[in-house]
Structure formats: structure tokens, C-alpha cells
Amino acid sequence: MTATLKERAATLAALPVEFLFRALETPLAFVQRLVGVRGMPWVFLLPNLAFFGIFVVIPLFINFAFSLTGGTALYPSDRVYAGTEQYAFLFDCENFADPITCREDRFWKGIYNTAVFIFFQVSFLVLFSLVTALVLNMKIRARGFFRAVFFFPVLLSPVVVALIWKWILLRDGLLNAFLVSLGLDKILFFVSPEWAMFWAIFVSIWAHMGFYTLILLAGLQAIPPDLYEAAEVDGTSRERVFFRITLPLLWPNLLVVIVLALIKGVQIFDEVFVLTGGGPGTATQFIVQYIYNTAFTQQVQNFGLAAAASVVLGTVLFVLTLTQLAVTRKRDNG
Amino acid sequence: MTDIVLEDIRKSYGPVEVIHGIDLDVASGEFVVFVGPSGCGKSTLLRIIAGLEEVTSGTVRIGGEVVNDMRAADRGLAMVFQSYALYPHMTVYKNMAFGLENSKLPRAEIDRKVRDAAEMLQITPYLDRRPKALSGGQRQRVAIGRAIVRDPQAFLFDEPLSNLDAELRVAMRKELALLHTRIGGTMIYVTHDQTEAMTLADKIVVLQGGRVEQVGAPLDLYNRPQNVFVAGFIGSPRMNLVETVAASSGDGLSLTRAGTALAIPAVGGIAPGDAVTFGIRPEHIHLTDGEPDILATVTVAEQLGGETYIYCEAEGLPQITLHQPGQVLVSAGDPLKLAVDRTNLHLFGADGRAIANGLAA
Incomplete structure (x- = not known):
């Protein structure tokens, strides 16, 4: 009886799909007659290609075109051709290591801040993700629960993450309340440049660690347990097992994690923007926020300069993405 | 070479007992085969001897010494795994030398041992290759080589031929028999293939449901099975x-x-x-x-x-x-x-x- 009910339910559930397929059959047969069987893959790709083209490729070219123009007009037809003037302006520096000596010092301050952020964020993100993955890969109590707990922040929107931490870190926030309860003074986290950068890095690690932990955990679980048992029978110490077996076999995953974290690090914007607003001053203003501010929040909206900075950023990301693809390909080919 | 004695070995996973009190003597230099259908406990028993599984009760003696609480590394055994368990990122040479490096032997001594074993197993030309560049049979030899170089008190084999094709399996079976004759070590070999058991063993241990059904020389089991299970299991x-x-x-x-x-x-x-x-x-x-x-x-x-x-x-x-x-x-x-x-x-x-x-x- 139950089986019959189940069968009926399955048939009913399949009805819309069947209806859809039948409805599509006639137009698709017509299209196939028009383009031939070999042309059909392009037909199926077309919706996605159109979407990608309209919202990614065309804006990419428009952005590049904007970077070669000057003035404050929004419409391309109203803009003045400026050649590489915007790029020259961005790269007009006496000493690239010292942002103050650059004409557009905010751009270089953004790059400097992003570099500092990436250095610490990527280093500690990878380190914490690795340690967490190693622990979660061990036979510990409530392993499934902890795996879920570490992944949970990844599911949150970056704005939500930033708001939660903002409430914790504000002058009258949870953390300061805790410090006061211990008899300590309140710390104005968002007034000190060092603290602001620290929390920007910390919150970013907290929010993204679960994702990278998951990649590393998958890598750890792909290492056959036999290898560890063989090492155990051979009398291999735990340190030697880690450095001679685990780490080399995990290295391809680790490389992917490092490159992905670098890419995400360069793109950092939303979390920190909500958390610190780029402050105090420009202490936590990163390159993407510089682009956003230059184009949209200043009194003189300098679209050309912002577009040129975007092209520079895009080039860096392109190189990083190529690296990531190369690393992934190398890993997949063993 | 050494003898291995199991006394009333029991093993449980939670409330489920999978080994129900096994007694067994493996004499020094003997080639003993554990055989039985899937899930009979033969691999678990081997892993207990290796030190990769703890016993719930009972005693494991190796060379007269109780080793229940001894680490796998200190038992002086070498194990060949079903999957070969070769380190994929290391060359054949490194794979074979890895265990010896743990015991901090001088480099020259390690080199001599690895090259001697490679010579014996005819894998010298492959010493610089990685496992993925080897055939199944060659990988198997490397796994055996890795065991030989350690000069263990006993060799443990966990279904070492089951990943090979039929022809290679017959060839490797013969080589294993020759190897035993040549190095004469105590060997415990797990298989579900009764032909391997019959052809390799000095003594066969037939297991079913975590119990020993019969222990004896291959022809003893063939000619005088003690029960219906052994009668049906041995012989093809x-x-x-x-x-x-x-x-x-x-x-x-x-x-x-x-x-x-x-x-x-x-x-x-x-x-x-x-x-x-x-x-x-x-x-x-x-x-x-x-x-x-x-x-x-x-x-x-x-x-x-x-x-x-x-x-x-x-x-x-x-x-x-x-x-x-x-x-x-x-x-x-x-x-x-x-x-x-x-x-x-x-x-x-x-x-x-x-x-x-x-x-x-």
C-alpha cells in the first residue's frame, strides 16, 4: 500500500518535469533543424553566455574605455579622451614604497593597506584553517558538530558578519563590557589604526576560515589511511609523518587555498567597509574601497581614475587566477 | 625470525564482538595463511598482531614477549598492505628507505639495504621512479621491498595480491613462495582466495564469523575437513x-x-x-x-x-x-x-x- 502511494507521489512529482520536457520538445526540434546537431551545444550555452556577456564582458570593456577618458561626465559620449593620462597619474610616484610621495597617495595607501592585510590575513587564515582541518580530521568527540560550527560563518552574508562584530567591538559593545567586568579599561578599537587593522583581519579570517578548512579537510581525507598505518608500522614519529607525508600530499590543496585566499584578499571590501568604514582615517581603506570612493562617494566623481585603478586591480586578479588555474590543473593531473 | 602466539584474542567494536576468542601458534619461520570469506575477521586479526588494532581481551606474544601494549613500530614487524600503501610523492628508493631513516641508520647502510632488496626483487631500474609510473606488479614488489629492508622479525601480508590481474597474481604467488624459501622469515598472510592459501601456506587458518574453524596443513584441510564450512571453503x-x-x-x-x-x-x-x-x-x-x-x-x-x-x-x-x-x-x-x-x-x-x-x- 505504502509502495503504491510512494509510486503515485513519484509519478505526480515527475509530472511538471515531463510537461516541461514535452513543451520544450517541439521548439528544440525546430532549433535543431535550423542549427544542426553540432550547433546545439551553443544553443544551450547561449543563455549563460548572454548573461555573462551583458553583465561581465561588456562592463569590462566599458570600464577599460572609461579608464582612457577624463572629466566627470557619466555617459561615455560626453567624456573626453585622455589616453593613458589616468594611468600615468596613478603611477606618478617618487618612491613606490612610500605612498606619501605619490600624486595619488590614496591609491598607494590602499595598495599598501591591502598588502599588509593580505600578508597577515592569508598567512593566519591558511595556518588556522590547516590546524582546524587537522584537528577535525582526528577522531574527536562531536566531530560532525564542530565541522558544522566552523563552516557556519561562511553561510552568513559579509554585511551580517561585519555588523555582528561591530556590535561586539563598539565602545559600548560586548567585548568592552567584558573588559570592564574584569576591571580593565575600555578600548576604542575603531579609533586605533592598529586595532582597526587587527579586527579587520580577524573578522575576515573568522568569516572565511570555514571554507578553506573544508578544502583542506577534503584534501586530508583523500590521503589513504593505509599510508599512515604503513608509517606507524615503520615507527615514524608524528612530526615526521606530518612533514614527510601529510604536508607533501596536502600541498596541492594548500596551494589552491593560498591562491584563492590571495584572490579574495585582494578583493576585500564589504566586510571591512561595514566594520570600520575604511577608518580611522584611511588606516583600513583597501584598494577596492579606494575605487568605490573615487567613483561614487566623492564630490567630484572621478570615473576615469577609478576605472584605471580597476584595470590595475583586474590585471593583478587575472594573474592570480591564472596561477590558481595552473595550480589546480597540476593537482588534477597528479 | 620469531614465533607469534595468540591467546584467547577477543575484539569488540562497541557492543559488537567481531573476534570471539582465538588461540593460535605461529612457529618461527612458518608461512601461515589466514583464509575466510569477507568479514570473517582475518584482516582484523592481522592488524591486531601488527599493533594497528588493540585487543579487547587476550594476549599477543611475539618472540615470547607480551606485546599488547607495545606500539606497532616496536613489535619488529613489517606489513604489506592490500593497497601497497606506497608514498605517492616519493621515489621507489625513498619509499624503501623511509622506514630505515626512522631508525637513524647510517646513510651508507640504508643505501646498501635498499639496493640489496631492490636487486633481489628485480626493481633496481625503477628506483628513481615514482609509484604511479610503475605497474601493479612492480608496485607490489616495492611494497615487499619496503618490508624486506627493515629485516623484520615477521612479515604480515594483508591480501597483497588482490589488486592484481589473474595472470600477474599467479606469477607473484610463485615469487612470494620463492621469497619465503630464500629469506625464511615468519610470514602471516591474509587472503580470501583459497588457491593462494593452498599454494603458499605451511599452515592454513580457516576463519568464519570471528572464529577459527580449522587449523592445519593445506592437504590436511583438504582431505580431512573438520566441518561443513571448511569442506565447502577449501577446494576449487x-x-x-x-x-x-x-x-x-x-x-x-x-x-x-x-x-x-x-x-x-x-x-x-x-x-x-x-x-x-x-x-x-x-x-x-x-x-x-x-x-x-x-x-x-x-x-x-x-x-x-x-x-x-x-x-x-x-x-x-x-x-x-x-x-x-x-x-x-x-x-x-x-x-x-x-x-x-x-x-x-x-x-x-x-x-x-x-x-x-x-x-x-
Whole structure:
């Protein structure tokens, strides 16, 4: 009886799909007659290609075109051709290591801040993700629960993450309340440049660690347990097992994690923007926020300069993405 | 070389006991094979000896010393895994040297040991290759080489040939037998393949459901199985087993089932009305022109040139398999008159235990 009910339910559930397929059959047969069987893959790709083209490729070219123009007009037809003037302006520096000596010092301050952020964020993100993955890969109590707990922040929107931490870190926030309860003074986290950068890095690690932990955990679980048992029978110490077996076999995953974290690090914007607003001053203003501010929040909206900075950023990301693809390909080919 | 003794070994996973009190002596230099169907506990037992699993109760002695609480590394054993467990990122040389580096041997000594073992196993040309550049058979040799270089007290093999194709398996089986002759170490070998067990072992341990069914030399198990399970498990094709009921017949007995009645002399322990399973190996059933024990019809005949396997059916009986030397030209549907060799007839009681292995002629 139950089986019959189940069968009926399955048939009913399949009805819309069947209806859809039948409805599509006639137009698709017509299209196939028009383009031939070999042309059909392009037909199926077309919706996605159109979407990608309209919202990614065309804006990419428009952005590049904007970077070669000057003035404050929004419409391309109203803009003045400026050649590489915007790029020259961005790269007009006496000493690239010292942002103050650059004409557009905010751009270089953004790059400097992003570099500092990436250095610490990527280093500690990878380190914490690795340690967490190693622990979660061990036979510990409530392993499934902890795996879920570490992944949970990844599911949150970056704005939500930033708001939660903002409430914790504000002058009258949870953390300061805790410090006061211990008899300590309140710390104005968002007034000190060092603290602001620290929390920007910390919150970013907290929010993204679960994702990278998951990649590393998958890598750890792909290492056959036999290898560890063989090492155990051979009398291999735990340190030697880690450095001679685990780490080399995990290295391809680790490389992917490092490159992905670098890419995400360069793109950092939303979390920190909500958390610190780029402050105090420009202490936590990163390159993407510089682009956003230059184009949209200043009194003189300098679209050309912002577009040129975007092209520079895009080039860096392109190189990083190529690296990531190369690393992934190398890993997949063993 | 050393002896290994297991005393009342029990192993449980939570409330489930998978090894139910096993006692076993493995003499120094002996080649012992654990054989049994999947899930019988043979690999678990091997891993207990290796130190990769803890016992729930019982004692494991290696060379007279109780090793229950000793780390796997300190037991002086080497193990060859089913998957070979070669480190994929290391060359063959590094794979073989890895265990020796742990014991901090001088580099020259490590080099000598690795090259000697590679020479013995004919893998010297592959020392600089990584495992993925080797064939299955070559990987197997590297895994064995990795065990040999450590000069262990005993070798443990966990189904080492099961990932190889049939032809390579036969070749490697021969090499393992040669290796045992050459280095003479104590070896414990786990397999579910009874042919491997029969051809390699000095002593076979047949396991089922976490218990030892029988321990003995291969031919002992073949000729004198102590129960129906061993009778059916050892031998290929397997022994014909027919459940019957004993009836009196003149001075002797008759084992009856459906229309078939097999006359046998009186046997102590069997009374008329008793349930008796008789077992007869395929090579101990003959074709006869005289009065047959069983009338059968051929279902399939396999001609191998030098020998013939005939599978037939008889009314009310399970499938009967015959192994005949030479070429017996029969085909499906042919009627056959079969005679059962009483001197090689095995009788088992209702509890499955052997009552007789071979009757008087």
C-alpha cells in the first residue's frame, strides 16, 4: 500500500518535469533543424553566455574605455579622451614604497593597506584553517558538530558578519563590557589604526576560515589511511609523518587555498567597509574601497581614475587566477 | 625470525564482538595463511598482531614477549598492505628507505639495504621512479621491498595480491613462495582466495564469523575437513555437499534424498533417521557403466583440454560438479550415470561437524 502511494507521489512529482520536457520538445526540434546537431551545444550555452556577456564582458570593456577618458561626465559620449593620462597619474610616484610621495597617495595607501592585510590575513587564515582541518580530521568527540560550527560563518552574508562584530567591538559593545567586568579599561578599537587593522583581519579570517578548512579537510581525507598505518608500522614519529607525508600530499590543496585566499584578499571590501568604514582615517581603506570612493562617494566623481585603478586591480586578479588555474590543473593531473 | 602466539584474542567494536576468542601458534619461520570469506575477521586479526588494532581481551606474544601494549613500530614487524600503501610523492628508493631513516641508520647502510632488496626483487631500474609510473606488479614488489629492508622479525601480508590481474597474481604467488624459501622469515598472510592459501601456506587458518574453524596443513584441510564450512571453503571447484537423511539398509546405511539413495557401510555416530550431509569432491565422482549412485543430466560442460568440468543436475539434489581428467565429450542435456567414491566420502552430522572423512572401501 505504502509502495503504491510512494509510486503515485513519484509519478505526480515527475509530472511538471515531463510537461516541461514535452513543451520544450517541439521548439528544440525546430532549433535543431535550423542549427544542426553540432550547433546545439551553443544553443544551450547561449543563455549563460548572454548573461555573462551583458553583465561581465561588456562592463569590462566599458570600464577599460572609461579608464582612457577624463572629466566627470557619466555617459561615455560626453567624456573626453585622455589616453593613458589616468594611468600615468596613478603611477606618478617618487618612491613606490612610500605612498606619501605619490600624486595619488590614496591609491598607494590602499595598495599598501591591502598588502599588509593580505600578508597577515592569508598567512593566519591558511595556518588556522590547516590546524582546524587537522584537528577535525582526528577522531574527536562531536566531530560532525564542530565541522558544522566552523563552516557556519561562511553561510552568513559579509554585511551580517561585519555588523555582528561591530556590535561586539563598539565602545559600548560586548567585548568592552567584558573588559570592564574584569576591571580593565575600555578600548576604542575603531579609533586605533592598529586595532582597526587587527579586527579587520580577524573578522575576515573568522568569516572565511570555514571554507578553506573544508578544502583542506577534503584534501586530508583523500590521503589513504593505509599510508599512515604503513608509517606507524615503520615507527615514524608524528612530526615526521606530518612533514614527510601529510604536508607533501596536502600541498596541492594548500596551494589552491593560498591562491584563492590571495584572490579574495585582494578583493576585500564589504566586510571591512561595514566594520570600520575604511577608518580611522584611511588606516583600513583597501584598494577596492579606494575605487568605490573615487567613483561614487566623492564630490567630484572621478570615473576615469577609478576605472584605471580597476584595470590595475583586474590585471593583478587575472594573474592570480591564472596561477590558481595552473595550480589546480597540476593537482588534477597528479 | 620469531614465533607469534595468540591467546584467547577477543575484539569488540562497541557492543559488537567481531573476534570471539582465538588461540593460535605461529612457529618461527612458518608461512601461515589466514583464509575466510569477507568479514570473517582475518584482516582484523592481522592488524591486531601488527599493533594497528588493540585487543579487547587476550594476549599477543611475539618472540615470547607480551606485546599488547607495545606500539606497532616496536613489535619488529613489517606489513604489506592490500593497497601497497606506497608514498605517492616519493621515489621507489625513498619509499624503501623511509622506514630505515626512522631508525637513524647510517646513510651508507640504508643505501646498501635498499639496493640489496631492490636487486633481489628485480626493481633496481625503477628506483628513481615514482609509484604511479610503475605497474601493479612492480608496485607490489616495492611494497615487499619496503618490508624486506627493515629485516623484520615477521612479515604480515594483508591480501597483497588482490589488486592484481589473474595472470600477474599467479606469477607473484610463485615469487612470494620463492621469497619465503630464500629469506625464511615468519610470514602471516591474509587472503580470501583459497588457491593462494593452498599454494603458499605451511599452515592454513580457516576463519568464519570471528572464529577459527580449522587449523592445519593445506592437504590436511583438504582431505580431512573438520566441518561443513571448511569442506565447502577449501577446494576449487568446491566440494559437493548434499543434505540427506540416514536410513537402515541391510547391514549398513542408506543416505536418502528425493529419489537418490547412497548406500554406505555402518558408521559409528549415525543412526537411522539422523540428518547427515555427505560431501564428495568433484574429482571423486566417476562416470560408470554399472549400477549408478546418482542419475544426472549435464547442464554445462567446461572443456579445458587436459581436464573437464561437468556441472549436472539430478532430481531433488543440488547442483553436482564433476572433475574428470582428460577430455570427456558430453554436452548439455546428456544423461550421466555417476558413481561416488566411498573411500573419499565425507560425512557431517546435523551440527555440521565431521563424522567421517573417507569410508572403508
